[in-house]
Amino acid sequence: MLELRGVIKRYGTTAALGPIDLRVDEANTTVLLGPSGCGKSTALRAMLGLIKPSEGEVLFEGEPISREARRRAGYVIQDGGLFPHLTARANLIIQPLEFGIARAEAEARVSELSELTSFPRDGLDRYPAELSGGQRQRVALMRSLMLDPDVLLMDEPLGALDPVTRADLQSDLRDIFRSLGKTVVLVTHDLAEAAYLGDRIVLMERGEIAQAGRFEDLRDAPASDFVRRFVSAHRSVPMGAGS
Ligand code: ADP
Ligand code: MG
Numbered sequence: 001m002l003e004l005r006g007v008i009k010r011y012g013t014t015a016a017l018g019p020i021d022l023r024v025d026e027a028n029t030t031v032l033l034g035p036s037g038c039g040k041s042t043a044l045r046a047m048l049g050l051i052k053p054s055e056g057e058v059l060f061e062g063e064p065i066s067r068e069a070r071r072r073a074g075y076v077i078q079d080g081g082l083f084p085h086l087t088a089r090a091n092l093i094i095q096p097l098e099f100g101i102a103r104a105e106a107e108a109r110v111s112e113l114s115e116l117t118s119f120p121r122d123g124l125d126r127y128p129a130e131l132s133g134g135q136r137q138r139v140a141l142m143r144s145l146m147l148d149p150d151v152l153l154m155d156e157p158l159g160a161l162d163p164v165t166r167a168d169l170q171s172d173l174r175d176i177f178r179s180l181g182k183t184v185v186l187v188t189h190d191l192a193e194a195a196y197l198g199d200r201i202v203l204m205e206r207g208e209i210a211q212a213g214r215f216e217d218l219r220d221a222p223a224s225d226f227v228r229r230f231v232s233a234h235r236s237v238p239m240g241a242g243s
Pocket of ligand 2: 040041155
């Protein structure tokens, strides 16, 4: 569905990303995981065609990524990126209207998606500042789905949320990904989130892939010391005797 082939992205003389070869499978959730600065966002932006690689190529369904292909991708960033001066509803319908979709049709899509994302209907006419962080991210998710994209790319969409809101959204996201059957690429630095949401985890280290596979593969057969340390750094909370 999406492929990075021999991609390198340099800023000046330092490589922010690559060389990296990565294939994203259709109807699967691929998680780009790794410490801050390892190149996750750069990889995601390269997939979206928002940055041009210094070397290598990005393929969308086997073809070089184009403007047309970009339209078929939904993008969600950490703070949601909503327009603060527009209501949630206006944020949702602005792009569909620009693309010539009729207002009634766009409004119908808003109803459908607020159902899907469990967003309260009375929140639709509020401004982003009048919504909670979790609600804003639900709106950002809805907005990315308005045009029914083939792929959904999310860059730390839950990063700014408190743990309870985050856990709620994680479980809703998992249900949504499953029910939509879309190709999803999600960036996180949180191993538990990656394990919970990802069919496949791509653990990155300094711009390259340290290991790709299921969570169990990384846990049980770490490919390097870095992978071992990354997995063991995310200790779970001790539950005490008998639990
Ligand atoms: P991550 O998302 O994993 O935290 P990024 O992809 O944002 O990492 O960044 C990877 C590396 O590239 C970092 O060292 C970062 O400082 C560098 N970088 C990212 N964007 C730019 C830019 N526009 N100019 C210069 N360096 C950049
Ligand atoms: Mg990032």
